[in-house]
Amino acid sequence: MATPAVRTEGLRKVYPLPGHRRGRSAAAGQPAAGAQPAPREVVALHGLDLEIGKGELFGLLGPNGAGKTTAIGILTTRVRATAGTAAVAGTEVGRDPVAVKRRIGVVPQRPNPDHALTTLENLVFHAAYFGVPRAEALGRARRLLDQLELSAKAEAKVDQLSGGQQQRLMIARALVHDPEILFLDEPTVGLDPQARLALWDVLRRLHAEGRTILLTTHYMEEADRLCERLAILDHGRLLALDTPAGLKARAPGGTLIELVLDGDAQAAAATARALPGVLSAQAERATLRAYAERAGEAIGPLVRAAEGNGRAVRDVHLSPPSLETLFVSLTGRRLE
Amino acid sequence: MNGEAPVTAARVFGALLRRDAHVSARELPFFLVRTCLQPLLFVVVFGYLLPRMGFVARGYGAALLPGILAVSLALSSVQAVALPMVADFGFTREIDDRLLAPVPVRMVALEKVVFGVLQGLVAAAVVLPVARLIMGPVPGLTLAHAGALLGVTLLGAATFSALGLLLGTGIAPQQIGLMFSVIVAPMIFFGCAYYPWQGLSSVPVMKWAVLVNPLVYVAEGLRAALTPGSPRMPLSAVPVALAALTAGFWEWGARTFERRAIG
Numbered sequence: 396m397a398t399p400a401v402r403t404e405g406l407r408k409v410y411p412l413p414g415h416r417r418g419r420s421a422a423a424g425q426p427a428a429g430a431q432p433a434p435r436e437v438v439a440l441h442g443l444d445l446e447i448g449k450g451e452l453f454g455l456l457g458p459n460g461a462g463k464t465t466a467i468g469i470l471t472t473r474v475r476a477t478a479g480t481a482a483v484a485g486t487e488v489g490r491d492p493v494a495v496k497r498r499i500g501v502v503p504q505r506p507n508p509d510h511a512l513t514t515l516e517n518l519v520f521h522a523a524y525f526g527v528p529r530a531e532a533l534g535r536a537r538r539l540l541d542q543l544e545l546s547a548k549a550e551a552k553v554d555q556l557s558g559g560q561q562q563r564l565m566i567a568r569a570l571v572h573d574p575e576i577l578f579l580d581e582p583t584v585g586l587d588p589q590a591r592l593a594l595w596d597v598l599r600r601l602h603a604e605g606r607t608i609l610l611t612t613h614y615m616e617e618a619d620r621l622c623e624r625l626a627i628l629d630h631g632r633l634l635a636l637d638t639p640a641g642l643k644a645r646a647p648g649g650t651l652i653e654l655v656l657d658g659d660a661q662a663a664a665a666t667a668r669a670l671p672g673v674l675s676a677q678a679e680r681a682t683l684r685a686y687a688e689r690a691g692e693a694i695g696p697l698v699r700a701a702e703g704n705g706r707a708v709r710d711v712h713l714s715p716p717s718l719e720t721l722f723v724s725l726t727g728r729r730l731e
Numbered sequence: 732m733n734g735e736a737p738v739t740a741a742r743v744f745g746a747l748l749r750r751d752a753h754v755s756a757r758e759l760p761f762f763l764v765r766t767c768l769q770p771l772l773f774v775v776v777f778g779y780l781l782p783r784m785g786f787v788a789r790g791y792g793a794a795l796l797p798g799i800l801a802v803s804l805a806l807s808s809v810q811a812v813a814l815p816m817v818a819d820f821g822f823t824r825e826i827d828d829r830l831l832a833p834v835p836v837r838m839v840a841l842e843k844v845v846f847g848v849l850q851g852l853v854a855a856a857v858v859l860p861v862a863r864l865i866m867g868p869v870p871g872l873t874l875a876h877a878g879a880l881l882g883v884t885l886l887g888a889a890t891f892s893a894l895g896l897l898l899g900t901g902i903a904p905q906q907i908g909l910m911f912s913v914i915v916a917p918m919i920f921f922g923c924a925y926y927p928w929q930g931l932s933s934v935p936v937m938k939w940a941v942l943v944n945p946l947v948y949v950a951e952g953l954r955a956a957l958t959p960g961s962p963r964m965p966l967s968a969v970p971v972a973l974a975a976l977t978a979g980f981w982e983w984g985a986r987t988f989e990r991r992a993i994g
Contacts, residue, residue, distance in 0.1 A: 410994075473830070474994045497737060497833040507824045511754040517828075520753075523746035524832035526738025568828065 398485035400576050400607035401447040401470060405479035408440040408465050408631075439465040441631040442479060447609060447624075452602040454622030455611040456718070458730050462631035463611035464504060467580050470609070471501045484575060497525070500569030502579040506561035508553040514564055515540065515549040518571045525572035532571065539567040543597065559590045566597065577601065579610040583617060595621055615718045615730060619643075627722060634725045639718065646721035649674045650690035654683040655710040656701055666700040673697070679727050743834045747842040750829075755811075755850065766807035766854050770799045771861060777925065778866035792869040793961040796862055797953035798924035803858040804884060805922075805946050808851035808891035809898065809915065812843050816899030817907055820991045830992050840896055840988040844981065847892030848885065855884050871960040879966065883952035886973040890945045893977050896984030900991050922946025927954065929962035948972045 412435055440462045447453045455463045468474030469481050472492040481488045483495045508517050515536055522532035540546045543563040548556055556564060562582065569577060579598075583591045598621060602608055612618050618625050619639045627634045627642070635642055656663060660678035667676035667685050672693050676685040683701060687693035690713050698708050714720050722730045755762065778795050781787045819826040829839050863869065874880070902910050921941050923931070928951050931938035941947050952969035954961055 468994065471831070472993070473827070493833050493835060496831055499831075501831055503824075503827065505824075507827050509750075509825050509828060510823065511825075512750075516753075520746065520750045521828055523749065524743055524829060526742050526746075526833075 397449055399446045399482075400449045400451065401445060401453075401481075401483055401609060403443050403445045403466070403470070403479065403481045406440055406443040406445075406466065406469060406476055406481055407438070407478040408462070408469065408474065409477045410437045410439055412436055439631050440469075440476075443628075443631070443633055445626060445633070445636075447607065450602075450605050450607055452598070452608045452621065452623045453610075454618045454625045455609070455628055456613065456615070456618040456625050456722075456730075457611075457628035458613055458728070460630070461613075461628040463628055464580055465631075466628075467501075467578050467609070467611060470495075471499055471578050472496055473501075498575045500572065500574035500577045502562075502565045502569045502577070502582050504580040504584070506558070506565050508556075508561055508564055508568070510553055513550050513552055514545060514556065517553060517564060518567055521568050522571045527572055535571050535573075536567070539570055543567050544593075559586050562586060562590075563594070566594070570601070574606075576607040576609070579608065581611055581613070583612070583614065591617070613730060615722075619718055625718075627718075627725065629722075629726050635721070642718055642721055643716060646716040646718070647675065647686050647724045648716070649686040649688045650716070651714040651720045651723060652685045652687060652690055652693060652697060653710075653712040653714075654685075654697060654701055654708050655712075656681045656683060656706040657709055658706055660701070660706070662704040663701040663706055666704060667697055670696045670700060677727075684723065738833060740834045740838060743832050744838060744842055747829060747832065747839065748846060751842070751846045752849075755846075759853075762807070762811075762850065763854065763857055766810060767803050767858050767861075770803045770806070770858060771865070773802075773925075774799055774862045774865050778862065790870055790961075792866050793871050793958040794927045794930075794954065795925065796859075796866060796869050796872065797957045798922075798926075798950045799862050800855055800859055800957070801887065801922070801946055801950035801953050802919055802924045803854045804851045804887050805891045805918070805949060806915070807854035808847045808888045809895040811850035812847040812892050812895030813899035813902070813910070814907075816843065816896070817902055817904050820900060821904035826992075836989050836992045837985050839992070840985050843899075844889070844892040844896055844984075847895055848888040851888030851891065852884060855888075869958065871958045873957065873959070876956045876959065879956040880953070883949065883956055883969060883973075886970060886977065887945075887949035887952065890949070890973050890977045890980065893980035893984055894945065896988060897980050900984060900987035918944055918946055923950045927951070927962045928964050942972075945973065945976045948976075 443466060455466060457463055465474060469476045470483055470488060472488055472495055476489065484498050486494045488495050512520060518536035518539065519532045522535060523529065540549050543566060545560060545563055545567065548560060553561060553564065583594055586594060598608060622639065624638055625642060626636045635645065658681060660681055660683040663683050664676045664678035667673055667683060672687050672689060674686040674688065676683065685693065685697055694711060701708050719730055777787065778792055782789050782791065830836060832839065898910055922944050923941060924946060928947060931941065948969045951964045952966065954963040955966040955969065
């Protein structure tokens with residue numbers, strides 16, 4: 396079998412909380428008697444196992460704090476794993492980070508261009524760090540600026556670029572040394588819808604050229620429409636991994652109907668489960684979540700079930716089966 | 732993709748150095764004003780005005796000129812490395828594109844230190860002739876020991892660049908003002924820059940206490956090279972002390988750099 400582009404096994408990352416860095420005495424953080432001891436660390440990744448094939452366009456989907464950025468950080472040599480292994484193109488990241496860096500391009504979550512340089516210089520110097528000869532680097536940089544519609548800003552200082560333009564510059568920078576594997580951390584956050592679609596086109600083109608792409612996102616639609624396979628992450632754990640179609644097929648049947656009540660929804664959920672046409676119903680504090688094949692017909696009885704239990708309905712929301720309803724069924728929370 | 736042979740570390744190092752040279756060339760006048768103006772103002776007062784007023788002996792210039800050179804060298808090297816690094820690690824994270832370069836992270840730190848040395852040399856090359864011009868003839872000043880002059884200058888710049896790496900990686904952006912008042916200012920005033928080390932014989936505790944200060948060795952080494960007739964510590968002590976301090980600052984600074992670079 397071919398070497399996977401990315402492979403992690405039992406990948407774990409624990410961050411000490413500020414004030415509990417190593418070397419500090421335990422006595423400094425003594426909790427008051429009877430109080431819960433304050434957590435001293437945050438587990439960002441709980442043993443992640445992933446395998447991404449060469450040429451795949453793969454997405455890590457999850458809310459903020461799911462561990463996506465940490466996973467990308469470890470794979471791109473920028474974060475040290477606490478335990479487990481991570482390999483990129485067959486090379487273990489911890490063992491030979493230089494060999495890994497040679498083969499990857501990275502688009503960070505927050506644009507961090509070199510502000511002392513112009514747009515074009517950002518690309519030419521970055522290429523030079525990878526040994527691309529100057530003439531060749533200039534040619535590639537100009538082509539990329541053209542493709543990403545930044546040519547007009549080539550000689551501008553990066554301060555003069557808008558947020559979206561800086562984001563595109565980050566993508567150009569990640570590509571200028573022609574890497575095999577491209578990592579993008581939330582690449583479309585802060586982009587307007589048009590810029591987002593344009594970026595999707597760029598990524599599809601890169602994918603068609605045979606590059607492996609690993610991106611993180613908390614946008615359901617982006618994950619669904621762009622990625623070939625998806626891993627859903629929450630609180631540092633892998634919840635599901637499949638194609639978007641495969642994942643959606645695993646979403647609970649029927650439309651999700653959410654009723655926000657003015658108090659605890661337990662009693663209403665019990666009543667709702669007995670209603671004809673309701674496939675299932677759960678309560679999460681004041682939210683009643685029910686699934687029904689014909690949502691329109693179920694809303695009335697559900698509202699009456701809530702009111703019959705002494706609750707007023709504050710809000711009603713319908714979601715057809717989707718990655719979102721799958722995420723809700725896996726975690727009891729919404730993604731966005 | 733990736734058809735070429737892997738790039739050598741030396742080539743990456745050269746590219747990193749070119750980036751810093753490119754950026755610094757544009758900012759050279761500001762850099763020189765920032766690091767050389769204060770020492771030169773000191774020269775105007777203590778090397779020109781006070782001797783003419785008769786408050787200090789004319790021979791003071793022989794002790795002062797090498798000391799002023801040492802301060803300029805130290806300030807420029809320390810700032811060249813520390814200031815951009817505090818910003819980089821504190822909030823901009825601009826250095827990340829260089830940390831992704833296919834070399835060990837330590838080499839990025841080494842490049843910063845080497846570039847700090849170059850900036851120290853530029854500052855020294857500007858300050859020496861200008862200070863001499865302001866002060867007029869300095870008794871006993873000679874350029875006969877050019878080798879020693881270059882050696883002490885290089886080693887001194889390396890010591891302070893490595894110190895800049897340590898400070899730049901260890902200090903939070905909001906403490907940068909504190910760094911100058913608590914670390915840099917005392918270092919300059921107790922660095923034997925404005926008086927020779929032998930002069931401290933009248934305050935023996937101080938004479939030994941200041942030996943932890945790297946500036947002492949740079950100032951005394953430059954006295955040995957430029958005005959060897961003036962009172963000074965033996966030249967042989969200078970390279971040993973500076974090399975040891977450089978190695979210590981580098982190792983400690985490089986470790987902090989790695990810790991900041993890789994989370």
